[in-house]
Amino acid sequence: MLLSVQNITKRYPGSDPDLPILNDVSLELDTGETLALTGESGCGKSTLLHLVGALDGFDSGEIHLDGKALSGLDDAARAALRRGTVALVFQQFNLIPSLTVAQNLAFHARLAGQEDPDHIAFLAERLELHDHTHRYPEHLSGGQMQRVAIGRALAVRPKLLLADEPTGNLDERTGDLVFDLMIELVKQSGTALFLVTHSRRIADRLDRHLLLSCGRIA
Numbered sequence: 622m623l624l625s626v627q628n629i630t631k632r633y634p635g636s637d638p639d640l641p642i643l644n645d646v647s648l649e650l651d652t653g654e655t656l657a658l659t660g661e662s663g664c665g666k667s668t669l670l671h672l673v674g675a676l677d678g679f680d681s682g683e684i685h686l687d688g689k690a691l692s693g694l695d696d697a698a699r700a701a702l703r704r705g706t707v708a709l710v711f712q713q714f715n716l717i718p719s720l721t722v723a724q725n726l727a728f729h730a731r732l733a734g735q736e737d738p739d740h741i742a743f744l745a746e747r748l749e750l751h752d753h754t755h756r757y758p759e760h761l762s763g764g765q766m767q768r769v770a771i772g773r774a775l776a777v778r779p780k781l782l783l784a785d786e787p788t789g790n791l792d793e794r795t796g797d798l799v800f801d802l803m804i805e806l807v808k809q810s811g812t813a814l815f816l817v818t819h820s821r822r823i824a825d826r827l828d829r830h831l832l833l834s835c836g837r838i839a
């Protein structure tokens with residue numbers, strides 16, 4: 622089991638103690654498996670993704686990622702996890718404006734001390750970015766920017782890719798193309814995917830689909 626979320630409860634400071642944002646949430650994800658999480662706006666989807674990505678803590682329960690209990694990790698260990706085991710793609714592309722496409726693609730892998738030029742070149746080719754590697758993010762389309770963000774995440778060869786509405790800022794046609802490329806690469810590399818989406822159509826393309834409703838898995 623790559624990911625195990627057990628009975629997680631999460632409140633934000635100032636939120637109603639009787640109405641946790643996440644209430645006794647449990648789920649599991651195997652190596653290489655793809656999972657979609659849908660649910661109405663504000664039900665806690667992004668919150669859950671952030672907890673799994675060790676970006677935020679929880680009140681009770683436990684999350685095991687690749688055999689490690691997240692509650693027991695200090696800040697340095699959380700950061701190390703985010704540089705290797707798990708990678709994130711958000712709706713906002715979050716590219717570094719002062720770096721070229723090639724440098725953005727390599728950025729996280731370089732931080733993790735595992736830059737592999739052949740792998741970066743492979744990703745650039747597969748994501749159809751090879752003609753744009755010397756360009757800067759401000760000169761790219763939204764679809765191109767998100768393909769860079771996906772490549773940058775996959776360049777660290779993560780075991781788990783967390784994606785929060787990765788095509789939410791793109792028109793449907795561009796979003797579908799980007800999504801197709803992401804799924805193809807994820808499947809080919811054996812990376813597990815935990816995807817938050819509003820789209821039932823996209824959710825149905827993954828191995829499994831869970832619905833979050835009022836802070837609980839429905």
Ligand SMILES: Nc1ncnc2c1ncn2[C@@H]1O[C@H](COP(=O)(O)OP(=O)(O)OP(=O)(O)O)[C@@H](O)[C@H]1O
Pocket residue numbers: 633634636642660661662663664665666667668669
């Ligand atoms: N840092 C925070 N501090 C306090 N409350 C927060 C914080 N982040 C999120 N919330 C609240 O937690 C609830 C869940 O937010 P979350 O972003 O997880 O929902 P979501 O299901 O991803 O929503 P959407 O589909 O609209 O993106 C919301 O009521 C939100 O206002």
